[in-house]
Amino acid sequence: MKKQQRQGWGPGEQAQQHYLIEPRALAGGGDVRHIGEFLRASGWRDHSKPAGPLSMESPDRTFRIAYDPYLLPGGWTIHGVANGNEDEWWAHLGRQTPVEIVAGVTDALTRPRSAHAPNVWAPLQEQHWRTPPNAEHHTAISADGSTWMQYHQTPDGAAMWWSGAQDGQGNGWTAQFSASTPMHLVQAFSTALASTEPVMRPLGRVPPSTRIRSTSVSVLPSQLSAWQQARLNAARAASWARNTARSTGPRTSARPHAHTGGTRTRH
Known part of the structure; x- marks a missing residue:
């Protein structure tokens, strides 16, 4: 088959x-590098062994993240040491937890904490998750019934x-967070x-589930690389900003005021 060349494509790209x-x-789980490469770009120490499980540690040694697909049940382990007024905490997320959802936690470990009081239930309520009135424990369930969050x-x-x-067909995962996990x-x-943002999976990595909706998209290798690089660049920039702020410290004199004048097919 003759290769097609379209405007904007790199030479020889398919x-x-x-x-x-x-x-x-x-x-499904997705590519573990989505998390590992971001943490490395954020200045985390990589203790992983060649061809072995992922093992990362924060620069201040207060957080550890590991992914081990070889042990049963396997998956993600996140651990925080006791620090100041915070107790030791842990989280375990199953092997099939999508990396984009795991990254919700791991990315947050690289950022300063917001001054706003956290509310675990607010994002679920915004997406109209329902709360069963007679549930034994406080629970929120997604509109399609496939996903839940419970205290x-x-x-x-x-x-x-x-x-x-x-999904009712044997596909799925569970996650647990200790009560001491920072809110x-x-x-x-x-x-x-x-x-509600969909996540991307390559051909051959789509779970065999009747509960998912898939949209076929044509993606160039250069596009994938650019998206991944943008995520890493953001991590490096944030890490540089934090390190610069720590190294300069508070100023003792006032700073002078500066004037600032591809085609989709639904399945």
């Missing part, structure tokens, strides 16, 4: 078939956040979970 998947919670508390006082997605991180997770 479009690759990908799919936009909705709902994102049922899109689970036992009679003896033990508590945790529990979430997940199931802004749980909200970052619920925001990514509730997002």
Whole structure:
């Protein structure tokens, strides 16, 4: 078949078939590099062994993130050490948790905390998730019934956040957050979970589920590279800004005022 050359394409580039998947919670795990490369660009230490599980540590050594697909049940482990007024905390997210949802938490670990009080339920309410009136634990369920978020508390006082997605055909995942997990991180997770933005998967990596909607798109390798690079550039810029702010410290004198005058096919 003769290669087609379109305006704006690089020399010799061929479009690759990908799919936009909705709902994102049922899109499958995705590419672990989406998280690992972002953390490296943010200045995190990479303790991963060659061809082994992902293992990352924050620059100040207060957070650790690991992904191990080889152990059962496998998946993501996020751990925070006791720090100041915050207790030690942990989170476990299953192997099929989409990396875009995991990144809701891991990206948030690289950013300064917002001054606004966190609200885990707000992103879910904005997307019209329903709250069963007779549920034993406070629960929110997506409109299509495939995804949930729950604050689970036992009679003896033990508590945790529990979430997940199931399609009724054996595909799905669960996630647990300790009760001591900082609330802004749980909200970052619920925001990514509730997002209606589809996620992209390459040909051959679309889950065999009747509950998902897929849109076929033609994507150039240079486009994929540019999107990935933009994410890494943003991480490097934020890391540089944080390091610069720490190294300069507070100023003792006032600074002079500066005047500033491809075709889609729905399946």
